[in-house]
Amino acid sequence: MNFRNFWSTDFPSSVVVFLVALPLCLGIALASGAPLFSGLMAGIVGGIVIGSLSGSSLSVSGPAAGLTSIVLVAIKDLGTFEIFLFSVVVAGALQVILGLVRAGSIGHFFPVAVIKGMLAGIGLILILKQIPHAVGYDADFEGDESFFQQDGRNTFSEIIESLNYISPGAVIISLISVLILVSWNSNFLLRFRFFRIVPAPLIVVVVGIALNAIYKIISPDLVIGAQHLVSLPSYAESGLSAFFTFPDFSGWQNPKVYTTAITLAVVASLETLLSIEASDKMDPARRSTPLNRELQAQGIGNAVSGLLGGLPVTSVIVRSSANVNAGARTKASAISHGFILLLSVALIPQLLELIPLSCLAGILLVTGYKLTKPSAFVEMFRKGYAQFLPFVATVVAVLFTNLLLGVFLGIIVALIFILITNFKKAMILVSDEERYLIKFTKDVTFLNKAALRQELATIPENALLVIDATQAGFVDGDIVETLVDFTETARSKNISIEIKGLKLPDKALV
Numbered sequence: 001m002n003f004r005n006f007w008s009t010d011f012p013s014s015v016v017v018f019l020v021a022l023p024l025c026l027g028i029a030l031a032s033g034a035p036l037f038s039g040l041m042a043g044i045v046g047g048i049v050i051g052s053l054s055g056s057s058l059s060v061s062g063p064a065a066g067l068t069s070i071v072l073v074a075i076k077d078l079g080t081f082e083i084f085l086f087s088v089v090v091a092g093a094l095q096v097i098l099g100l101v102r103a104g105s106i107g108h109f110f111p112v113a114v115i116k117g118m119l120a121g122i123g124l125i126l127i128l129k130q131i132p133h134a135v136g137y138d139a140d141f142e143g144d145e146s147f148f149q150q151d152g153r154n155t156f157s158e159i160i161e162s163l164n165y166i167s168p169g170a171v172i173i174s175l176i177s178v179l180i181l182v183s184w185n186s187n188f189l190l191r192f193r194f195f196r197i198v199p200a201p202l203i204v205v206v207v208g209i210a211l212n213a214i215y216k217i218i219s220p221d222l223v224i225g226a227q228h229l230v231s232l233p234s235y236a237e238s239g240l241s242a243f244f245t246f247p248d249f250s251g252w253q254n255p256k257v258y259t260t261a262i263t264l265a266v267v268a269s270l271e272t273l274l275s276i277e278a279s280d281k282m283d284p285a286r287r288s289t290p291l292n293r294e295l296q297a298q299g300i301g302n303a304v305s306g307l308l309g310g311l312p313v314t315s316v317i318v319r320s321s322a323n324v325n326a327g328a329r330t331k332a333s334a335i336s337h338g339f340i341l342l343l344s345v346a347l348i349p350q351l352l353e354l355i356p357l358s359c360l361a362g363i364l365l366v367t368g369y370k371l372t373k374p375s376a377f378v379e380m381f382r383k384g385y386a387q388f389l390p391f392v393a394t395v396v397a398v399l400f401t402n403l404l405l406g407v408f409l410g411i412i413v414a415l416i417f418i419l420i421t422n423f424k425k426a427m428i429l430v431s432d433e434e435r436y437l438i439k440f441t442k443d444v445t446f447l448n449k450a451a452l453r454q455e456l457a458t459i460p461e462n463a464l465l466v467i468d469a470t471q472a473g474f475v476d477g478d479i480v481e482t483l484v485d486f487t488e489t490a491r492s493k494n495i496s497i498e499i500k501g502l503k504l505p506d507k508a509l510v
Contacts, residue, residue, distance in 0.1 A: 006332050012199035013328035014336035016363070017060055018344070019201050020322045021047075021337060022352065023230060023360055027142030028063040031150060032071040034081060034311055035245065036233040039063050040345055041310030047338020049304050050313065051331050053297035056289040059279040060319035060334045061301060063311040065145040066271050066403050067264065071311060074260040083257065085247035088306030090261035095269055095299030104291030107273035113387045114410040115277050116380065117394025121406060122317050123371025124399050126364050128155050133361040134174035136167025136228050142357070143318075146402045155399075169222035170358035173211050177204040177362025199326060201363045208359030230355040232345065245309030264302075267404065268314045272298050274407055275315035282324045317403075322367050390414035419447055429455045439468040446478035456486045461493040470501035480504065 021043050029039025046061030054061070075084045098104070125145055132140060140149055140158055147155050183189065184200035215222040251257050276289050294315070301313050323333055344352055372395075380391040394410025401409070426448045430437050436459055444452070459465050467483065469475055484504055490497055 009327050009329045010333040011336055013323055013326035013333040014340060015199050016201045016326035017319055017323050017337040018340040019205060021062055021319055023142040025063055028065055028068055031068045031141045033075050038309055038311045041308050042305050042313050044338050044342045045301055045305040045310050046313040047334055050297050050301035051334035051338060053300055055293045056276055056279060057287050057331050058283055058320060058324050058328055059276055059315045060323050061313050061315050062319055064271055064314040064316050065143045067312055070263055077256055082248035083251035085306045086249055086251050087257045087260040088312050089247055089303050091264035092299045092303030094261060094265035095302060096296050098269055099292045099295030102292050104295045107277050107291045110277050111414040113390040114394045114407055114414055115281055117391040117410050118398055118407050119278050120372040120376055121395040121398030123368040126368030130361040130364045131159050132162035133357050135162050136170030137162035137165040138228055138357060147400045169215050169224050170228055173208045173356050174358040174362045177359040178365060180204050181366040204359045204362060205355055208356045209354045212356055224356050228357050230352050232349045232353055247306055264312050268312055269295055270404060272315040275317045275320055278317055279320045321371055325367055325370050386417045390417060434463045436463055437466045440472035443474040444472055444479050445476040449478045449482055452482055459495055464496045467499045475502055
């Protein structure tokens, strides 16, 4: 490790990721109906264990919002949290197997437009979901990404509701936080060494704590109450032993354990592959992560998390985006954030509980903007509708559903455009008086059957038709059958047929 680069880039980035991860770990545990410590444990394992084993330089793993509904239902179905932990261990083993059988190659089939649309959609979600926290309204848990919320509201109604509970003190802190973050990287300030070394989010947190302390002296009405500060689980009575919960292996006879494990393994693997592809797209060095190794790393991480009482983990796009935007260069940042999370929760919980959620909201608002800049939409628009429409469809679908469903819908739109393109460009028809040429420009399949029939229907009586398939590497059986059928029509219309690069059954030859 280059320690000079570590202290100048990766360590400051790890601090930023820690500040983002802390409330998310707690919020996701709360939404999952699990002990708060389970979210923290998952974040620690995601950073230290998966960060060490992963081949990704910038991805950060931890508890994922996309799994909250699965976890919530599973805990109720299995009866106890301890039996659920056993299913997390089994899910981890299944992910290792998926990596060994090279299932990670699925990640290479996600279209670029869909990945970029997912990033932009997540950026919009971050902005919209953090507005209530920025104004001091924290009814919804941190890390919620779904449009329809557990409290019966949706993303937009939550914003409207938050306007009835505006806290002026929180608004001031969030606005100052955004101002600091935006101005910190200006060319004017970067001339000074201090602004190049100290991460802006750390200053945001310090300023937020200081402002709340000043409120108590000069204007008690502005003071931010405990409900709008980071809240950690207490282990004052039982000590750090409360940090660990161990799985109940007696549940091995319960078939629901394995159903839950398979569900977790599949969903966590898909979300990981999506996040890894997105992280690689954001990587300034354009490095490529070995996906099968990533599945194995995630599997080991989930097994360890389950054994220690943690929630299931995946590679998480919000933390990964914060890591990239903070300037991380290697996976030392992800690993360090795990250690910072562990040490902070164990040693300085009282200090962490002074952090206003509004200043953390400021960090996520700026992160969201960087993911969904207007320039990203302009860039995709210039690439043409075949790229722009799947991109926009993914953005809208992610925003109004959730990450996995949104990406699935985006892929469907992308496939539609692939089919349309293939439909239009697989063959051409040209004519010269009574001579006609149908040329297959690439592989032709049953998808092109309707188009071929339309072209053949235009061939007049007494014409000469040349069918050139020399450039087609593959001709589907449906296409061959269509040509065979046409030969019967050709005889009755006195159409002569010459075929190049393709052999029809002898009975079809004219």
